[in-house]
Amino acid sequence: MKQFVVIGLGRFGSSVAKTLYQTGHEVLAIDGDREVIEDIMDSVTHAVQADATDEQALRALGLRNFDVAVVGIGGDIQASILCTLIVRELGVPFIVAKAQTELHGKVLSRIGADRVVHPERDMGLRVAHNLVSPNILDYIELSPDYSIAEVAAGKGMVGKTLRQLDIRAKYGCNVMAIKRGENINISPLADDRLREQDILVVIGSNEDLRRLEEEA
Numbered sequence: 001m002k003q004f005v006v007i008g009l010g011r012f013g014s015s016v017a018k019t020l021y022q023t024g025h026e027v028l029a030i031d032g033d034r035e036v037i038e039d040i041m042d043s044v045t046h047a048v049q050a051d052a053t054d055e056q057a058l059r060a061l062g063l064r065n066f067d068v069a070v071v072g073i074g075g076d077i078q079a080s081i082l083c084t085l086i087v088r089e090l091g092v093p094f095i096v097a098k099a100q101t102e103l104h105g106k107v108l109s110r111i112g113a114d115r116v117v118h119p120e121r122d123m124g125l126r127v128a129h130n131l132v133s134p135n136i137l138d139y140i141e142l143s144p145d146y147s148i149a150e151v152a153a154g155k156g157m158v159g160k161t162l163r164q165l166d167i168r169a170k171y172g173c174n175v176m177a178i179k180r181g182e183n184i185n186i187s188p189l190a191d192d193r194l195r196e197q198d199i200l201v202v203i204g205s206n207e208d209l210r211r212l213e214e215e216a
């Protein structure tokens with residue numbers, strides 16, 4: 001079981017903290033606002049009011065013993081940067097930090113965040129993809145060029161096997177999984193036949209995914 005510390009409990013941080021706790025992990029939640037701490041107290045292991053830019057305070061909370069730190073401070077860029085730097089120096093092995101802008105994200109990476117997330121940008125991108133192409137139900141950008149998309153099986157696909165559709169050869173994409181209602185088949189076989197309302201989880205270049213989606 002990993003130990004997580006989540007610092008800055010706005011919409012993003014509190015959602016991360018609660019979800020980690022609900023999935024059975026130990027979560028220390030830190031925020032400067034007393035009301036925020038009172039609100040989250042029953043949904044995490046420990047909740048402490050502290051200034052995320054106060055190195056002594058974070059040290060005293062034993063942060064160096066945690067496996068992962070999530071810095072959820074977004075709006076106050078200075079606090080986000082200082083806090084990320086402090087957790088790095090305290091020796092937390094893995095740091096995830098939330099960025100407000102591209103530049104903010106770059107700074108966070110430079111000072112030692114192992115993973116930088118841009119929740120608003122990424123969600124915007126997913127919503128936009130879904131609006132433009134209703135067949136694309138979800139979309140995760142892996143890099144600027146490659147993504148994972150959930151594509152609804154179109155009329156032309158229903159009743160055919162993966163072998164018949166030959167998606168890898170035709171589109172250069174790989175079908176990683178097939179979702180069918182509540183079930184998910186994570187190792188689809190060539191002879192698996194698609195049904196109406198199946199959802200393909202496909203990985204590929206953005207260009208190839210777009211072609212697949214258009215013809216799906």
Ligand code: ADP
Binds near residue numbers: 074
């Ligand atoms: P979101 O957009 O996810 O709601 P915000 O950036 O608005 O994120 O939330 C920031 C949270 O971080 C707030 O709850 C705020 O009290 C907390 N916070 C901001 N600066 C500090 C700080 N220096 N020390 C502790 N908590 C902070």
